[in-house]
Amino acid sequence: MRNHDIVPILPLWNGLIHHFNASGLISQENDCAENGSFQMQPNLITYTTLISSYCKQQGLEEALSMYQEMVTNGFLPDVVTYSSIITGLCNHGRQAEAKMLLGEMKNMGVNPNHVSYSTLINASFKAGTIMEALSLQNQMFVRGLPFDVVVYTTLIDGLFKAGKxxxxxxxxxxxxxxNIVxxxxxxxxxxxxxxxxxxxxxxxxxxxxxxxxNAVQNIVAYSSIINGYVKRGMLDEAVRVMRRMVKQNIMPNVFIYAALIDGYFKAGKQEGALALYNEMKIVGLEVNNFIIDAFVNNLKRFRRMKEAQALVESMMSRGLLLDCVNYTSLMDGFFIEHKESAAFSIAQEMSKRNISFDVVAFNVLIxxxxxxQKYEVKSVYDGIRExxxxxxxxxxxxxxxxxxxxxxxxNALRLWNEMKSRGILPNLITFxxxxxxxxxxxxxxKVLDLLNEMTLMGIRPNLTTHRILLKSCLKSRRADTILKMHEQLAKMELKLSQAVYNTLITAFCRLGMTRKATSVLKEMEKRGILPDTFTYNALIHGYCISSHLKRAFATYSQMLNEGLSPNVATYNILLRGLSVCGLMKRADELFGEMKERGIDPNASIYDALVSGHGKIxxxxxxxxxxxxxxxxxxxxxxxTYNxxxxxxxxxxKMGQARELMNEMQLRGKSPNSSTYDILICGWCKVSNQPDLDRGLKVSYRTEAKRLFIEMNExxxxxxxxxxFCISSTFAKPGKKVDARKLLKELYKRKNI
Structure with missing residues (x-):
């Protein structure tokens, strides 16, 4: 146009820029803006359109630079300009700067509109700063701003995700x-x-x-239900909804297939996942980053990161570019396998490809x-801020x-206070x-203060809270302390489930307080909560450690009468109780009964039986x-080896004893103090046999001495x-008592 000396009018030029912006053609938009700048000065609309475009195309720094140029040239930003930059800042996780810009708007006499607030409310919910989101909602009320369907939807979605x-x-x-539709x-x-x-x-x-x-049928609605079913492991229901979509002439997209494939992988149903993957390819859907992530996460669960990396490299060779989520999954998998060098290589590759770390990626890295445990906590934390x-x-x-x-x-409490001061609401995991x-x-x-604060924030304790606190109370070995803590958590609206009662019964049984445990069982049944195998296992264990085997077996019989099936843990507890008491005939009978029920013994049961028979x-x-x-x-x-x-x-038979020690080490079990005690005393004993060949005596004592030195090392x-054995075997006649005293004194000092 300049070549023909035709100067376009500014509104027409702005319209052209706006068209390119709406079409996502940012390069053409930039060319248009630069060409136009030769013969006309940009106005507020030009700057605002360009700023909006940069923010949409992840060019936040360019948008901020354009904003500075705009102000320098004497143009005051309007509400659209500010809202565009606020959106850009929020999309980059720079919520604090976005909030400051909202304050600047007010100072400049520009009234924020519902779009500005809606963007910030959404960002606050995503960042977990729920109080900040609700504060912004209140500001909208005070300012009399209209709440349209977008604002309401943002609040509804945020409140659900915030657990409200x-x-x-x-x-x-x-x-x-x-009357908003x-x-x-x-x-x-x-x-x-x-x-x-x-x-x-x-x-x-x-x-x-x-x-x-006949509302606009949206694939997102179906996706929400499918994802919900998948998260609950209800895969058949999820597939049913997907088939229902097809009947409504709404074709599932690759994201729905990704969710289902991931769900089947997590459930261990590899064949189902692969069938869906093949179905997806048949209907013409291309593999994308979400599908890759489903496969990588599956391999990650089985510690098969070498295969995951090969899969990713294969997909990349076909032109698929990894995103931040893919890289994050790979990095996490390598850290899980303790391959930190590979994990750091992934982080370096992200930097080389100019893929920005989001907060999730940084959390994985942290x-x-x-x-x-090679890095200081503070230095790692400072990295995220830098x-x-x-x-x-x-x-x-x-x-x-x-x-x-x-x-x-x-420092843990310092961070606790810092997160609250930043408006980030602690969740149950934090507590x-x-x-x-x-x-x-x-x-x-401090624990009690924390529980009070938890109540004020409306956060209910869960089974994990209950277990942590009861485990702590076990140290007191006092039933009243344990019950008091349980009752306090119940007042805080802890859901009294079977698992909660089982934890309480287990706590009492570990202390041998079976009467208290039985009274809890009665209370549990009064509430209509039936005991399970875990409940009875805890009671049986309590009776066994209290040496009340008759009661343990009576509880076992009661469990069978109520139609509950014993598991390997049940037999493990009973067989250990019998082994400790030397009742190996009954143990062998129970062992046979267990096999008849089709329950395979584990290593712990074999340990108990070998030890039990050996001790008698x-x-x-x-x-x-x-x-x-x-x-x-x-x-x-x-x-057991001992x-x-x-x-x-x-x-x-010290030769066989020595062979067993060598065998245990070959199988990855290290000898302990008792192992050395047994062998040293054994070699000393055989070396002191009368009429023993001198050569054998020297050999046996040499072995005892070698083991003694090794034990010391x-x-x-x-x-x-x-x-006693060492001093009796090696001390000169008349010096055995002195030798034993000297050795005892030596080891007493060493122990100190």
Missing amino acids: PKDAEDMFGILLDH PNFITYSALIDGRCRLGDFGSAEYLLKEIEGK NGMLRL LGLAPDVATYNTMINAYCKRRDLE NTLVGGLSAAGETE GNKKESIKIYCEMITKGFVPQTG VLISDFANAG KGFIPCENTL
């Missing part, structure tokens, strides 16, 4: 009261929220309502680095957990992490069971019997 379903439903009621996005938010609560009947009713009103990323609740949970594991409660850290440190008063001198039977154990691929514990070694040593303290 009642408030979300109330908001939907207000929307209807104001909900759109398909509103319905999708409602459906998704109800699916999160497990209320699928209501969710499907809403779906029918959309279909019945978690992986802290798991290695990158300009706003830490979310998951970041704070990771950092607080790291400090608690290092018993640095001062449980801090409760665990404070409980382990014996900070009872039934060497033949203990060796027989030991051989069966090895044949089935189980490796005995060091204590029983067998002791059996041979007592019979003077490993830092083990010999028992008194070992010291």
